[in-house]
Amino acid sequence: MQYVIAAALFFLIYAGAWFVFSRFKRLKRRYQTLLENAGDAVVVINDKGKLIHASSSIFKVLGYTPEQVLKLDISAIAHPDDSASLSDVMAQVMANPGVPIKGHTGRMRHGDGSWRWYEAVVTNMLHDRDIRGIVDNFRDVTETVLAQEKTRSANRLYGFISQINQAIVQTNNEDELFSETCRIATDIGNFKMAWVGLLNKHRTKVSLAQGSGIPESFMEWFDGAGIWPHGPISQVLASGGPYVCNDINNFRHYGWRNFATANGILSFMVLPIRKNDEIIGTLNLYSGQRELFSAQECGLLEEVAGDISFAINAFQRERSRKRAEKQRQTSELRLKQAQSIAHVGSFEIDFSTGISTWSEELCRIYGFDTSDNSHPYDAWLEMVHPEDIQHVHKVIAEVKDSLAPSAIYHRIIRRDGSVRHIFSQGEYELDELGRAIGMHGVAHDITQIKESEGARSRYEQNLQLIMDLIPQGIFIKDKHGHYLFVNKSFASLYGVSAEEFLLEDIFKQLEVEGERNLFLEQDQQVIRTGVGITIPEQPYTLADGSIKYFYTVKVPYELPGNQERGMLGISLDITSQKQAELERAKMMADLVRRNKDLEQFSYVVSHNVRAPLVNIISLIALLDPKGVCEDEDVIAALTESTEKLDSVIRDLNFILNMNHELTEALERVDFASLIADIKISIANLIESSGVSITTDFSQAQHTYCYKSYLHSIFYNLILNSIKYRRTDKAAIIHISSRIDSDKLVLEFADNGMGINLEKNAEQLFGLYKRFHPEIEGKGMGLYMVNMQVQQLNGTISVESEVGVGTTFKIVFEMPEKTNS
Template sequence: MIKVPQTSSTSFIIKQLPTPTAFVDTNYNVIHASDKWMQLFKKHTTTHKKSSLFELFPNLSPKWKNVLENCFKGNPQPLGIHQAEDDKNNELWYEWSNSPWYDNNEEIIGAIIQITDITDSINSELELNKKDLLLKQQSEITKIGRWEYDVNNNILTWCNITKAIHEVPPHFTPNIENAIYYYKEGHSRNAISMALFEAQEKGKAWSNLKLQIVTANGKEKWVMAGGKPIYHNGELVGLIGTFQDIQDQVDADNKTLNNEKLLRTLIDNLPVNVYIKDTESRKILVNKAECDFLGVDNPEEILGKSDFDLYPAESAARSREEDLMVMNTLKPIISKETLNIKLDGKETSFLSSKIPLLNNKGIAYGIVGISLDITALKEKETELRNIINIASIQNKKLLNFAHIVSHNLRSHSANFSMLLDFLNDEEDEDEKKRIIKMLSDSSNNLLETLDNLNDVISINTNTNIEKKSINLYKKVLDVHQYLTGYLLNNKAEIKNTIPKTFKVKSVPSYLDSILNNFITNAVKYKDPKRNSKIVLSASKEDGYSVLTIADNGLGIDLEKHGKKLFGMYKTFHEHKDARGIGLYITKNQIDAMNGKIEVSSEVGKGTEFKIFFNDKN
């Protein structure tokens, strides 16, 4: 242990010194030490045979001996900094100083050593160095440089990163004038000049100024500039700031923007409706076709709205159910035919697809919807189907007509041939006259047949029929007057209950023929037990003007004859004037006008025909 005399007053004073202090003789032995020293170096000052300073502190630099030798000669020098550990093994740093130790005769008998704890300062310096290193690394990674401007001395300093951004050599010395000159002429140069002026005159800082510079190599580059004034005792002494190369970011942003514009242009010009919905089925993107379909000019009128805001509740609920199914199952709906009904009641047919939008965890955060308007195609399909149906019906009629023509003309031809053979072989004049009369009757029948066939051909080949609006009540009156003699002779009564202003769209000649046929048929096939009574009425039904003609005649067994009721030369009663052509021609006339006929009948009670005139042209 250090041998410190405890009897003298000097020793007592040394012990009370406020700083760790030791007195060493010229042999480097510790003679006196303050209590602060003893506490500080407790681990080193416990019982020990040796008391030499260098034996107590073996890590001291050997150069310190030379320093102490000079101190013994009256020429003290700094001992420097020494690292040590306290009794808890904590790392400590001390700055050692020395001065000559004189006796009463002013002779140097050793050295007085004092130490100052600078651990906090060293740690702060190390931390600062570490931060400087990290800042430098971060600057290199983020391309953020620093600059400082000494206002009083008019000195501008750039770090290496700032110089690299400007593409100047490391030895380049900037000044405030050429620094401003590097900014591109126009907005960028004006903006940085104004920022510097306001910083110096108004103490106003600036940040995130996105500007362009022209480097020393003539390259245009986007940078982010920031800076603020520095004051000392209320006086402006300088400016400091950052300088970041953001060209890569600007290029990436421009590329993203161009890609977005390209994608938007593509989406807006697609001939299909495109939209994106979030998890609540709110639209977050729509293209021009979707806007046009919903009747808006600005997408903002749709964005944020759900189907419940845009469609009737039933349609919206059905769409929401589909959205949830796609997002929950992650299975898309592809080309499903749907019927969209807007709030104004307009119906549109679509081929719709819904595809889930997935995040990086495979969870749906919305859907992409694509809809193709097929309304026109559906209408064309319906029109084509109608044409095919009409062509099929016409083909059947043509085939039937060909059979009829073939059969009837063959019958007439065979009859003529047979009668001519009889006439050729007959010698009796009276019999010849009878045969000639039969030939004349057959000729008349042939002419009637040809007329009937001509009527049928005329109806089925006339593609330019023109329908007109005709007062049905007045037309019935005209036909009634025309048939007055026929009706009186057959004791038939017509009751016209049609409203006086009721109109139908029909070909005038067809309407005359239809009324004549149905009225004369009602009289022709009357029940012999009672006088004929015919009732005419009219009404409007689903786009049709309906004429009803009811009689109290013989009636028709529809179960037996219903399928061939309107066939050519089909008769259902043994009547001498029955030809089976009237209903066939009438049915063809009504079909040609896109109408229809319904019939109900009961044998012995009468028949009711309902003729439907299409109100459309």
């Protein structure tokens, strides 16, 4: 019985266990089925960072099978830009065992090769004996992230555009607008750098107008830089549209690409800025994000550049409007001033009211206050002098029927009883039906003219006397080319009197036919265009065949009476100056010929003479002094003399070659390297003389010039300082460079013997000039330095004090920048 009960109990226990186990397996399969078919993927990473488990759903999420994933290094598929944030998350995970760390979002390379965004929940389960790993549950959120990025990008762009539009409204000029645009681009648009560059006249360089986000150490890269032949700005100028680079690694200019990489620039865009449809500069936007400039972004940024261009044109129009307004105000002021000076006033009459409105000057002419400028027509008639009223009525009646312009001479009696002489001119204003609706005109106070008419004949006589006293020839011609007036000076140019000159036959005899036609064409041009001309050198052939040369100015001239335009001319006889110029040209040609002869002579001396001289030196060396002359000193003196003559000829040959045109190419010369080469070449001399050479090239390290010339200048000045050092103290030579007012300044300072400049300044750079006879030398060094500095278009000056030292200062023009 006991066995039966035990068997039954065992069966029940086994059956129960089997039921529980079966249910557990079903639950496990159900859980695994749910897990594997879920939208999330699960991986487990051990404490070594190796994947030890991957759910089957990982293929749907990441595009890899579980087997492929377990063979991967997780860092190999993680995006390199997310490594920092991933490290931060893992630090949190390791510091919080058992706590799920939510919300980490990063990029991983999908099995199809694309980068996709994933959101993960990571839990540290290394302490759990059943798991012993880090559980990473992640899902694909690419569409969500891209949608958020598009929203952020749109908000950023619309905020950027909104701020730019506000800046356009609030700024008053291009400089302020450019500054605000660059600031808004970095502050609101999240661009790393932004700058506006303006092109020079020849479109070969771009200058920095405004910028934001540019490191101070790189400012010179953007200012005055050359435009690369195939660079972004060149392509903008060629196409007229923007230039886009969405990945800096694809940009071909390595120097600029290195700068961009160092400053975190991954993409950039260059947009044209226009004024009056012409590209005057560019807006340059640099981003720290790759592939930023999508089609939508580019389209909106082009609108921004278009708005900036529109604003620039608006600024220009506003400046033009203000300029026109100022000119209008100035014109009105000048009109008032002109009316006041000329005593000419203006009026306007409205026939519907019968009221006449007067200008300030017309009020003054009639004796009214300038504010009392509206008067009825009848009130004006009452002021007309009684003796002239009938004449006035007659003229008004005549022009009223024909509506022709009126012109009336009459007198007025002002309120104070004074009489003024007036000349009035008026024109009718007509409506669309041809009816007179008003009149406008001017009134000229000619009282002083009337009073001076009695003295007019005396005035004309005096004017003729004055014109005859003027030494320049003055003449007036009509449109047919006839002389109407000449003063005595003009007539004397042709050896006749003014009366004779005005005769028609004299006029025809003075000029040969070809010259007369030319003169008439010039006269007609001045009369036709109303623009004067200047003829610096005009030949005249006289009746006797001789030629004179005149400096002539011809201007339009309104002839009195018939109001036709004529021509007023002034002539000056420059025949003697012309002859002097011909003589000077002849002398210059003669000097050039003589200079060439001297050069040829110097060449003969330096080449043809030296050859036999070298032979003489060689023959003297072969002679036995005892066999030729008992006095050996004679042979020694002859040898010394010929060698000195040979040295002089060599120096002469060197100077002649130095004066010839340079054929050497310009190259970059580093000052420090140049000094190093010279130190090596004269190392023994430096060591034996105990000279210390120090340098400071921190402000200017190099220049572009002829290297051989600069080497010779440095070499000779250093040797000069060594040769004339003081023996009672350690010799120091200090060489420095700097930039001063866009010029390169080189200074060579020593603490040597010094030079008495009061005595020797004018001979300092002379050939064979020596100021310390006790020291061996030829006096060639400073002469060569001066010649070579001049060849390099520089200047050299010296400051020196005897017993203290000498400083030579050389100034060169700065060479143009090379293209950036």
